[in-house]
Amino acid sequence: MSSDIKVTVDGVIYQIQSHGGISRIFSEILPCLCDMDESLSITLLTSGRCRQALPVHRHIYHRSILPIDRLLRPSRLWTAIAPRAKEFIHRPWVGSGKGRIWHSTYYTMPFSWNGALVVTVPDMIYEKFPKYFKASKEFLKRKRRCVEQADKVIAISESTKCDILKYFKISEDKVSVTHLAASNLFKEASQNDKNKLREKFGLNKPFIFYVGSRDTYKNFLMLLKTYFLWKKRRDFDLICVGGASSWSNDEIKVIRRANLNNSVKLFVSVKDEELRTFYSCAYAFVYPSLYEGFGIPLLEAMACSTPVVGSNTSSIPEVVGDAGLYFKPSSKEELLAVLDEVTNGTTLREKLIRKGVNRSKKFTWEETAARTYKIYKEIL
Structure with missing residues (x-):
């Protein structure tokens, strides 16, 4: 393969989660993607302290950007404008995106990005169970904007895909399913x-x-x-x-x-x-x-x-x-x-x-990565 795919992944989820969850998806598939295609390179952006180890591979480049949240005092105004403000301020680190793919781990969109946009949606639990989860209006707006403006949306199950189509006004063709997997560690113990x-x-x-x-x-x-x-x-x-x-x-x-x-x-x-x-x-x-x-x-x-x-x-x-x-x-x-x-x-x-x-045995991280790779190829 010689597709010369360049992907920028926001590392937001590594600053939110200490283990498991969405971060596990990216920790598993990013090295697999690099193994599949020697010409594929991934830039993993982080801003501030991460709560767990980042995935490592010779074609995964870790890059730290200005931790805006730690430099400005929390306020109602800042909470409301923070996502777009950070996207604007971080543009010198992120770049214009021309010829690149931005893969969001947690509903981010870089300011004036000219490349392709991909977002992984693990579930629609905030929308389905608002009485259990008090997500901010700003977060829900950001999620909707990211999903609706993305070139491709990755759902981790057909069930999640159905929920996405129920709550967001997007075409079915825009949503692809990439099932997850268990680690190879899990097999019957002696x-x-x-x-x-x-x-x-x-x-x-x-x-x-x-x-x-x-x-x-x-x-x-x-x-x-x-x-x-x-x-x-x-x-x-x-x-x-x-x-x-x-x-x-x-x-x-x-x-x-x-x-x-x-x-x-x-x-x-x-x-x-x-x-x-x-x-x-x-x-x-x-x-x-x-x-x-x-x-x-x-x-x-x-x-x-x-x-x-x-x-x-x-x-x-x-x-x-x-x-x-x-x-x-x-x-x-x-x-x-x-x-x-x-x-x-x-x-x-x-x-x-x-x-x-x-x-x-029907579910492997290699298959998850292969389906993700196919999505990348389709949108370039």
Whole structure:
């Protein structure tokens, strides 16, 4: 290949997120893109302190630009004009964009950019659940402007694409889907690693597993309340990894009222290798979310030979396919039924494990990068 593609990526997301999320997408695909095409070069712009390591490759060039936010005192006026002001002030560092692609990680648009514009949209959660997320009017305007003016919009699932088309006035042809993937690290752990993990964390009973934040839209409280009912007929623990480092007041109320202190356990500081082993030890992975843009933990679980029980909403069925069991996220009865189903004997469980491992192999970061590369080629 000799396309001589030059891409500028705003590093905003690396200043916002300390790990995972949107930043993980770019950390995975940018080196892959450079490996695909020796003539492709990426300039990664950052302004101010980053909260995590930036992706490294001989064709990824890190460039720091003036941290405007730290030089000016916060004010209502500044908050309102900041995005456009920064775009104008940063122009000497960013350039005019002629012959280049600007790929936005978090709804930025350089001032008077003459090149192509690409934006990745991970979800439409602010628009779909305004009661849970109080995004500023300025942010929502900036997002809309960036999406509507972009040459190409990348959605991370068909579900997210449908949501974008519902809320924004853009043509369907403008939106392309690039599915995500799990890291190659995630595969079933050895029996030795499983035994060590059980001993280290005191995992003495079979357990169902939950991973990630427990924000309202994640529907964790519904899982917790259902688990209390299910616990009466199945002697399983509920193990949670990640998210807030302590239980919320609402979670504590449920745990105490249901006397679940010894059955529900939370572990926060877990290495990726340990997370893989948690998945591998779990009897089932439960994902009760009301909404997901994609859902990488679903792929991680399947890759680790763990059956998936997920809500039948948004992107979850798109990712899991026929390799999991589903329930309405509002229905305790349906969740109870599928938990019974997946823990009642081994035949179904083994079938789900086999299908899940095969399903997870269909999603790779190399494929994500290849689809992104194709988008770059189309707009130049």
